[in-house]
Amino acid sequence: MDKQLPSRSENFSAWYNELIKRVGLAETSAVRGCMTIRPYGYAIWEKIQAALDSAIKDTGHENAYFPLLIPKSYFCKEAAHVEGFAKECAVITHYRLKTEEDNAIIVDPEAKLQEELILRPTSETIIWNSYRNWIQSYRDLPLLINQWSNIVRWEMRTRLFLRTAEILWQEGHTAHATQAEAEEETRKMLDLYADFGRDYLAIPFLKGRKTEYEKFSGAEETYTIEALMQDGKALQAGTSHFLGQRFAKAFDVKFTNAAGQSEYVWGTSWGVTTRFIGALIMTHSDDKGLVLPPRLAPIQVVIIPIYKTPANKTALHQQAQRLQEQLRENAITVKLDDREDHKPGWKFAEYELKGIPLRLVIGEEELANQSVTLSRRDTGERLTIPMDKAVEKITTLLADIQSNLYERAIQFREAHTCEVDDYDSFKAAIAKKAGFVLAHWDGSTETEQKIKAETQATIRCIPLDDNLSTPGKCIYTGNPSARRVVFAQAY
Amino acid sequence: MDKQLPSRSENFSAWYNELIKRVGLAETSAVRGCMTIRPYGYAIWEKIQAALDSAIKDTGHENAYFPLLIPKSYFCKEAAHVEGFAKECAVITHYRLKTEEDNAIIVDPEAKLQEELILRPTSETIIWNSYRNWIQSYRDLPLLINQWSNIVRWEMRTRLFLRTAEILWQEGHTAHATQAEAEEETRKMLDLYADFGRDYLAIPFLKGRKTEYEKFSGAEETYTIEALMQDGKALQAGTSHFLGQRFAKAFDVKFTNAAGQSEYVWGTSWGVTTRFIGALIMTHSDDKGLVLPPRLAPIQVVIIPIYKTPANKTALHQQAQRLQEQLRENAITVKLDDREDHKPGWKFAEYELKGIPLRLVIGEEELANQSVTLSRRDTGERLTIPMDKAVEKITTLLADIQSNLYERAIQFREAHTCEVDDYDSFKAAIAKKAGFVLAHWDGSTETEQKIKAETQATIRCIPLDDNLSTPGKCIYTGNPSARRVVFAQAY
Structure with missing residues (x-):
């Protein structure tokens, strides 16, 4: 055996990287930000996929497959969506290489695409473009589709499993006749993720709503599952979006209701990624190496x-x-x-x-x-x-062992959750990575951004937990607050 | 119900396209050449995947995942490989979009990649670049890896399931200490595909070797499984390549043998794609619609x-x-x-x-x-x-039903296989789409290309079947031939 792993308490980040390498879970590749998932890491992903796929199918969803490539014009149809993703898009401009006289191989300038193609950072646009043809009547609804795929987001700072340029994930995309039904689906899939976390990952996920500032580009509402890592930092582990009629309007997806009238459909999307493996590692593992919940152990x-x-x-x-x-x-x-x-x-x-x-x-x-x-x-x-x-x-x-890991993670989270009522205590808690810090906030994006700039703490979510819905005063402005929200430093 | 399908005898191609559409297997997408696989088509693919994945694992292979993107310089390291794939490469040149003053969204010229990235048309180069670090000693061999992934080949003439710009497939990539072992692996995986064809797809595959002209760019030898469709055209349904030491040399992958000497390793690669679904359709289905073998029926x-x-x-x-x-x-x-x-x-x-x-x-x-x-x-x-x-x-x-479909396909193939001994009979047979035409060939690429140019028939394979290994004279040149090979018009 090689020398000991770095310890978590000394250098959590070095411990994480070295553990992944030593265990043979994944490694960085020749392409900036893209990882190679090694067989042992991939075997864990296959276990996650199998269990989650089965849960997704049991709730009536079917798998399908849509193209990797998205024409730029489609990608631009929903304004908030393109604004959110434009800065991290990999763009295909050419479709051929050629050999020069000196034998150098270059991109053939003659083979320029008329319209550039985007590597999907998420598939709403290409999928809603298909839904226009798939949906005519209320009898075609709900349309409940899931896809297992790879996506590309040109992230500048990457980290194995947590933030990579290419990501493996599942993405659900559903269409419904009514707002209420789409909202129900959004929450149902959030619950499905949280239940999967409890039953398989042995990770307690905190369920909540994202703030306006943190929500998905193109969503009306984003719900999230947030986990707490052993270093006191939070990890967003999955999201479920209520899309309203935004993509239906952008792609003209209408249906004829039972009364014979034409209406726009209501949408949702939801996804989890190989980041689940990062969450597994940072929740359960120790200085001797990986600790796996039995239900996901290869x-x-x-x-x-x-x-x-x-x-x-x-x-x-x-x-x-x-x-x-x-x-x-x-x-x-x-x-x-x-x-x-x-x-x-x-x-x-x-x-x-x-x-x-x-x-x-x-x-x-x-x-x-x-x-x-x-x-x-x-x-x-x-x-x-x-x-x-x-x-x-x-x-x-x-x-x-499965239940002990879950109990231990719950206890850790309880021990690392605190309520603070003034900004000095807040800053102190964040600085010492106290975990989830429950505090009052006045609901404004301006305050949220100032707190983030000053402390690096972000609002992880507005929890669905009703215990926190007592009013108070914002720690930053003193303005009234309807309820506490959850702050933390996050990955 | 809508009107009848076109009949196979009247217009096989129209029947095929219309059947795929009516059944809801797949459809063309907004991106030229890329298809959307609809839920019913994808459910068949999942059945194929599950059975094949299990067979691949039972023979000692493990799954892993390598990046979608390949730096151009890696892609160019094996000369024959890049020559074969250069003409159909999708190339990423930029990593960001930006909004112009007039609100138009354009590719940000400031965000040009220093080195262009290729969307993998196949993964030998990125994988062998990793193998250099994974292999040191004979104890690390054999290395038996498989990957389920999407690849992109910028084909000019595309057809649902048969030839698409984006393709779903599995690709095996193995490394061995000896030539004999790598050759054995190449043939073993060919057999595995043929057995899968018999037991699941209910399709008899003809096993053979590709000619020098038809082999994979970068292989020493390519083996193929060829099927015969109901219109008398052949379909290459999968290939298994003996790579020799080509990629080992291009990527400097050496191991220390038991005697302590450094040697290049020997490689193989093998893959099958969603083309299997096209093969299924064109082998079994009829004028009333799809006919599925029970073992793959959702x-x-x-x-x-x-x-x-x-x-x-x-x-x-x-x-x-x-x-x-x-x-x-x-x-x-x-x-x-x-x-x-x-x-x-x-x-x-x-x-x-x-x-x-x-x-x-x-x-x-x-x-x-x-x-x-x-x-x-x-x-x-x-x-x-x-x-x-x-x-x-x-x-x-x-x-x-499962065995009847297989028997019927065997009988069809037997009824559509003939031997011819002169070029006029050959041309007549090819013109009437007689199926597999067994004929003598002098072994030269020149003859092969002339026959192709004049008749559109290609050499599907040099069959492994020993019954055909009696000598004769080339139908085109009259030169001596060691054995008959299999010609056909092909997809």
Whole structure:
């Protein structure tokens, strides 16, 4: 094994980067801001995709696929949308290379596109352009479509999983006959994300509404799920937008209602990205490496047989294989590591680094006693149990680890959430990265921007939680405030 | 229902386009050459993906994800590769839009990239650039990676599913310590594709080697699976490339062998695309619409209850629901269509159009007799069976339909394969779209190109089938030929 990881307390950012590298989750590529997702990282993404895709389909949505490329004129049809994304658009201008006389290969100036194409930073425009033809009558509604795709946003400061130029994500785009139905869909998908966070990522997400200043370019309302990382910074982990009739108007998408009248349809869009993996890492992992919730771990149990005397090797090996088969029959993903070119200590550290939830050791003592020794990655707890109870106990332990990680994250969030009532206390809390800081705000964008400029704290959301809806006075202006909002430094 | 589809015999191409539109599989988009895959088409692609992904993983490959964008300089490192793809590259030159004083939105000339980026037409270059860091020792080999992604090739003449500017596909990229091992991998993945074709697509694929002229730009050898469409034209449905050490040398990817010496690694790559859906359509479908092999059908059985007297409605409905549940418990995907705003005749035509393998009708007669009436989409055969045998019979029938489609395709191919020994017969056969035409060829690219120019027939492959390896004389030059090769007009 290489040297220790940097510790979280000393340098959270170095710890994060080094962990991703050592575990083999992802790496930077030859293209600025674009990451390569390595097999172990991609296996986690596949687990996230499978579970989320199933939840999205269970709520009546179907998958489809729309083009990567968007004509510039389409992209510009919704004014707020293009204003929000114009600064980070990758633009295709040519469609051919050619070889010069000196053998240099250049972009062929003859092959200039008549109209430039934008790499989708999100797909509202190209999708609503299709919806115009897909929707005629109220019978065609609701239209509930999801897409798994890659998008490109030319971000200047990038970071593995958190902010990359190319992003893998899912984006839902729905159309409805009424405002109420579209608003319900927006909230329903926010809830779906939050439930997924609780049940799979083991991350408690705070649900709320974005301020006017922070909302999605082209939305009437943006809802968000916000998580708190171990360094006290917030992470926006997913958003759900109520689009009103903006894209319907921009792309002339109308339907005939039951009374025979023509109306614009109402829209929503919602998405989550590979950023979920960044959230996983920064919520659960420790100085020994990755900690994965069992439901998203590509390998849930690693079995390590430890030989001392050659006489027992065959028996140990057979026992390990038997256990592997039993676990597989119970839908537990398991890896048997019986390589002899690595010592047990090396393997222990390796699988701790990789975040395997449970380690199962059988050595000569275990064989003699017909037992196995289990070690939990989350707590480090070690316990010896009878061999014939192994499958049952492992099943229980995996569920325990899953819920323990969630409980721990809830406790961390509670310990790192505070209410402040004056600006000095606010600044102090933000400066020491106290986590979620609940404070009164007068509702103006001007105040929001001043606070951001002075403290780097942003309003993460106006929480949906009703406990916070008691009035007070803005910490910055002293103006009346209807309720507390959640501030934090954020990724 | 709309009017009839065009018939295959009258206008195969119009039939194909209209079928895709009516069934709702895909449509052209606002971007030249890029298609939108609609939910029903995408559901078929998801079925293909799931089965193929599982087969690729079962043979030891892992999924990963590499960037969409490739710096021009990387793209140019392998000479034959860039020469082959230069003419169809989409090029990104800028990374920002801006608003002019007159509110026009233009590409910001200040935001020009220092080095242009290519949208991947295939990922060898960006991937081998990573492999340089991933591979040090023989212990790191073989490296067996697959990627599901979108690629862009700026094709001038496009056609839904068959040739599009943006393509969804999987691409495998492997690295090996020896030539023999890489060659074995190349053939193994070709076999995997052919087996998938037989077992899922119900399409017999002819396996063979591409000629020097037709092989992949950057490969030492290209192997192909070729299918024969109902109009007598061939379709290249997938390829597997032995790359030799070309990309290893271009990207300096070396490993230390067991003896401690440094060597270049050996490579392969292989891919199949959404073209599989085009192959499915043109192999099995008929003038009534799509015909889907049950293993890839998003809906395998549709249940249509037919009410006449209101008194029986509830009983029929309950019986239909019971059947639906029983089929679902047996992992059969089923849709119950009890809508009352469409007549049974309309529904029959609709589900024939959509290619649902089995239709199950229960009307009053069936209810009285405790039976159901089943209709096969592939043969039109109708049979009435006891209700309590329905699940069992449906299971058998779905397997029957799957194998019948394959057998029918084999028979079609046999009936449309001929051997010719002189150029006049060859021209006649090609002109009447006789299918696969087996003929002797002298092995020269010059002859191959002349035949192509004169007849539009291309050498689809040099088949791996040993029956064809008896010598003869080239139909064009009379020069000696070691074996027959397969000619056809192709998509």
